[in-house]
Amino acid sequence: MADHCPRTLALSALLDGQLQPRQRRELLAHIDRCAACGERLRELETLRSRFQALPQERLGFDLGAVIEARLRVQPRPSRTARRPGMRWLLFPLSGAAALTLGLYLGSTLIRSMAGDMPAGPPMLAMAVFDPIPPGNLCPVPKSCPSGNGFR
């Protein structure tokens, strides 16, 4: 390695376009002289292209229909964040909905009944609603530690 090798931190930031123009120029000049950093940058670029080439996974069924069926037996969303008490609301479903659900949910239902998945999700609910809710839910953005600078 040559004089002062910036290693992965700077190279990774370079890859993401996160360096100031001057830092960028200096790093590129260094890479010109340093085979190790040049090689490292190529590895990072290759990694990126491998990620981008990954095919998107497919769920393989119409989840929209499943969710719609579940929502039909559930009240509309309200401003007060509710804690969902039941993981699966299967039984008030009627014929067509049940058919839509049947194939996929069969295995899920069996798992639920077998009890290897925790039933009610108080932990899940906590993860989403407390202390920082899923989206920009903070009533006062400035009071939110993760809310600053987000668009």
Add this chain to the structure above:
Amino acid sequence: MDDADTERDNASIVRARAGDTRAFGEIVRRHQDRVFSFILRLTGTRDEAMDLTQEVFMKAWQALPEWRSEARFSTWLLQIARNLSIDLLRRRQVIQFAPLDDELDIADTAMGPEACYATCQRDAQLARALQRIPAGQREILLLREVEDLTYTDIARTLGIRPGTVKSRLARARAALLERLGRKAGEDHG
């Protein structure tokens, strides 16, 4: 997602917020594969990823009135997906005392039996290496390299400072390259 998608999302959200379950169904269809894909790569197991994907949309429905248009809806969904996935990974560790390893679904079933040999092998190798680095590194790599989130959006999604994104990403990349190198029998020093 481009601007047209975002606009379509926003229109559907307005209707869904008013209680229109069909509008919400449309939203689900538009995002289901992306959310599922993200969760599967993060958790490594197909059945659990299917369950969690449903859970994400049920949570999104409940939280819909709180969503604000400053946050891209697709990013907001990923944030919910991430929270539920990390919760699952924590429970899994408690139950199993060790991360899943060879029982991962992702590498073998992800691409389907047909087509591609070398490409699939290569993708599977990447998927396996991903499962062998810490979840905190895996999630940030997925958000950056697959979901193409900005540093600001990543910081928001993970609840960390933008400055932390830079260092965590660099560590994650180094760790993954090392894994891949080990697998290929190379030495990355």
